[in-house]
Amino acid sequence: MNIHEYQAAELMEKFGVATPRGRVANTPEEAEAAARSFGTNNLVVKAQIHAGGRGKGTFTNGYKGGVQLCKTSSQVRDVAASMLGQTLVTKQTGAAGRVVRKVMVAESKEIERELYFAILIDRATSAPVIVASTKGGMNIEEVAETDPDAIVREPIHPTLGLQAYQTRKLAKLLGLSSNLMRPAGKLFHSLYNLFIKCDCSMVEINPLVVTKGGEVMALDAKFNFDDNALGRHPEIVAYRDLEEEDPREVQASKFNLNYIGLDGNIACLVNGAGLAMATMDIIQHFGGKPANFLDVGGGASEQQVTEAFKILMADKNVQAILVNIFGGIMKCDVIAQGVINALRQREAREERMVPLVVRLEGTNVDAGKKLLKESNLPLIAADNLEDAAQKAVAAAKNGKH
Amino acid sequence: MSVLVDKNTRLLVQGITGKAGGFHAKNCMDYGTNVVAGVTPARGGELFEGKVPVFDTVSEARTQTGANATMIFVPAEFAADSIMEAVDAGIELVVCITEGIPVLDMMRVKEGMKGKRSRLIGPNCPGIITPGQCKIGIMPGYIHKPGKVGVVSRSGTLTYEAVWQLTQRGYGQSTVIGIGGDPINGTSQLEAIQFFNGDAETEAIIMIGEIGGTAEEEAAAYIKAHVKKPVAAFIAGATAPPGRRMGHAGAIVSGGKGTAAGKIAALEDAGIAIARTPGEMGDTLIKQLK
Numbered sequence: 001m002n003i004h005e006y007q008a009a010e011l012m013e014k015f016g017v018a019t020p021r022g023r024v025a026n027t028p029e030e031a032e033a034a035a036r037s038f039g040t041n042n043l044v045v046k047a048q049i050h051a052g053g054r055g056k057g058t059f060t061n062g063y064k065g066g067v068q069l070c071k072t073s074s075q076v077r078d079v080a081a082s083m084l085g086q087t088l089v090t091k092q093t094g095a096a097g098r099v100v101r102k103v104m105v106a107e108s109k110e111i112e113r114e115l116y117f118a119i120l121i122d123r124a125t126s127a128p129v130i131v132a133s134t135k136g137g138m139n140i141e142e143v144a145e146t147d148p149d150a151i152v153r154e155p156i157h158p159t160l161g162l163q164a165y166q167t168r169k170l171a172k173l174l175g176l177s178s179n180l181m182r183p184a185g186k187l188f189h190s191l192y193n194l195f196i197k198c199d200c201s202m203v204e205i206n207p208l209v210v211t212k213g214g215e216v217m218a219l220d221a222k223f224n225f226d227d228n229a230l231g232r233h234p235e236i237v238a239y240r241d242l243e244e245e246d247p248r249e250v251q252a253s254k255f256n257l258n259y260i261g262l263d264g265n266i267a268c269l270v271n272g273a274g275l276a277m278a279t280m281d282i283i284q285h286f287g288g289k290p291a292n293f294l295d296v297g298g299g300a301s302e303q304q305v306t307e308a309f310k311i312l313m314a315d316k317n318v319q320a321i322l323v324n325i326f327g328g329i330m331k332c333d334v335i336a337q338g339v340i341n342a343l344r345q346r347e348a349r350e351e352r353m354v355p356l357v358v359r360l361e362g363t364n365v366d367a368g369k370k371l372l373k374e375s376n377l378p379l380i381a382a383d384n385l386e387d388a389a390q391k392a393v394a395a396a397k398n399g400k401h
Numbered sequence: 402m403s404v405l406v407d408k409n410t411r412l413l414v415q416g417i418t419g420k421a422g423g424f425h426a427k428n429c430m431d432y433g434t435n436v437v438a439g440v441t442p443a444r445g446g447e448l449f450e451g452k453v454p455v456f457d458t459v460s461e462a463r464t465q466t467g468a469n470a471t472m473i474f475v476p477a478e479f480a481a482d483s484i485m486e487a488v489d490a491g492i493e494l495v496v497c498i499t500e501g502i503p504v505l506d507m508m509r510v511k512e513g514m515k516g517k518r519s520r521l522i523g524p525n526c527p528g529i530i531t532p533g534q535c536k537i538g539i540m541p542g543y544i545h546k547p548g549k550v551g552v553v554s555r556s557g558t559l560t561y562e563a564v565w566q567l568t569q570r571g572y573g574q575s576t577v578i579g580i581g582g583d584p585i586n587g588t589s590q591l592e593a594i595q596f597f598n599g600d601a602e603t604e605a606i607i608m609i610g611e612i613g614g615t616a617e618e619e620a621a622a623y624i625k626a627h628v629k630k631p632v633a634a635f636i637a638g639a640t641a642p643p644g645r646r647m648g649h650a651g652a653i654v655s656g657g658k659g660t661a662a663g664k665i666a667a668l669e670d671a672g673i674a675i676a677r678t679p680g681e682m683g684d685t686l687i688k689q690l691k
Contacts, residue, residue, distance in 0.1 A: 121504055123614045126511040126585045158512040199503055227646065228477065229503035258648045273582060273648025274556020274611055277637040278679035281661075284640045285678050293641070295648040298539070298557070326558045326565070328527070328541045362561065363541055385562070385680035 305338025521587025548573015
């Protein structure tokens with residue numbers, strides 16, 4: 001789950017992480033009031049969307065830059081008015097862009113140095129690790145390629161947690177002067193606390209800055225949360241912004257379906273995450289493009305299968321559907337009945353149909369195949385994975401059956 | 402011979418009175434697994450299926466029945482505690498089927514298990530089976546056949562796919578281990594390969610991996626140096642978009658690490674035969690045997 005920058009700032013404030021003062025605004029008036037409350041002439045307005053590259057982005061109305069420095073509160077109001085309700089296109093949003101519904105108004109700081117600081121779980125050691133670098137404000141993967149010595153890794157004990165001496169060591173490695181050791185240590189501790197208490201899978205501060213005024217601050221933060229732990233964090237779930245998510249994924253999540261939208265034209269419906277990934281791979285292997293990842297899970301009901309179909313068919317790019325089921329716990333006849341229900345509903349409403357390739361194997365496979373055959377629906381039966389993928393690719397190319 | 406489980410395995414089921422736990426405990430019994438006890442707190446004294454005694458705690462169950470393996474079906478929020486209860490009771494093999502355990506919970510479990518005698522398989526896995534002898538988990542028993550191919554995998558249904566391909570072509574399995582799809586798990590690809598390498602009855606190995614982490618690369622380095630038996634592998638997720646979690650919590654490509662291409666290169670370098678599609682897993686190994 002992703003959150004907005006202003007939400008990350010709120011979270012950091014709650015945990016005592018030093019950040020520039022900032023407030024979210026829904027209207028130009030709110031933005032102006034926020035600016036006024038800071039009592040400074042160094043201000044910045046930032047469009048709030050779940051995508052990077054905002055500063056270099058362009059609005060579809062021609063206005064340039066989703067991050068703007070301002071000197072007065074009335075300028076803040078004008079900038080906010082230019083951004084709010086407009087669509088911002090950045091290198092991460094795709095050509096469609098994202099509608100800006102909120103802006104964040106913050107105090108802008110004069111920066112002396114930019115650093116990088118992140119906490120994540122190291123899978124190799126099954127423990128947290130802090131990754132820090134003197135090269136802040138840059139993509140860390142790029143730094144790792146070009147200047148690996150500029151990156152330090154500090155492993156954290158999984159139950160003892162971050163120790164005070166480690167924060168001093170990190171401060172030294174980042175080249176912070178002695179007088180900054182205490183505030184830096186406090187910031188590192190606060191971030192580590194946030195990481196653990198909120199069940200993050202990653203916290204990335206880029207840049208962590210030393211201001212000309214001699215403060216150490218988190219200027220921009222990116223948080224990733226462990227989806228498995230969201231059940232114990234209603235306060236973080238409340239940050240979820242459905243407007244920022246793929247509507248197909250929002251719909252799928254309502255029915256507990258594990259769906260990820262992609263941009264190909266062959267939809268797939270599979271049981272099991274590994275098999276679902278492998279099904280995408282085999283479609284591509286035979287020259288097709290998968291439209292989605294969909295794992296209906298081990299115990300999907302007829303209704304879930306029916307809903308899954310609606311989501312797949314609602315995607316206008318989809319030219320063929322591949323159903324690939326290896327029934328273990330999942331029974332093939334349940335899947336077959338779900339498929340039949342979905343198709344009958346579409347028939348009754350005279351909705352768009354696309355070729356449907358079905359490959360069933362495993363528990364109750366004969367009952368499943370029998371149901372499909374007796375339905376007299378226009379299905380393409382496949383014997384194995386390869387056969388299924390090739391038939392789906394061919395069907396998508398022909399466009400119709 | 403086989404790996405980790407056989408006809409002498411005495412299985413305990415944690416969460417045996419729950420819907421999933423009960424259903425699969427019964428399936429394991431039907432397969433021939435010796436299920437000796439169940440554990441559900443506050444349900445001690447009951448009998449499961451009229452014959453398997455249910456206990457309040459794992460330690461009681463262990464003392465009274467000599468259980469040496471456990472299968473955990475406890476809901477995700479309590480599963481870490483259940484694993485540690487089994488470890489504390491000295492159960493040799495802990496198989497955790499439960500999906501959705503928070504990563505930080507598993508991190509603490511891993512630390513808590515250091516220096517203990519127990520081995521953990523999973524979580525978020527289909528379990529482990531030695532065909533014809535002992536099934537611990539949710540895999541359909543009938544697709545398996547006793548034989549000499551060891552299979553290790555991070556994915557459930559993809560394992561069934563590989564096993565079924567082998568069985569249909571007349572090749573049985575020594576033991577099949579589903580290590581699970583989570584970023585922090587008990588038994589790694591590498592450890593499973595080490596078990597198979599040391600098992601006299603396992604003559605060939607299939608390893609099924611997926612994007613995310615470096616488990617397959619570590620196994621590849623070991624195979625290159627130590628394994629003479631034929632090995633075939635498949636890596637799922639070549640087409641997955643970076644940064645997205647593909648169903649399994651562990652299946653995510655981050656910062657260019659954990660890609661399918663990188664893993665396949667490491668495996669090929671170790672002389673492992675790569676199945677280019679999931680439909681070819683069985684045949685890719687069989688070709689090595691001829």
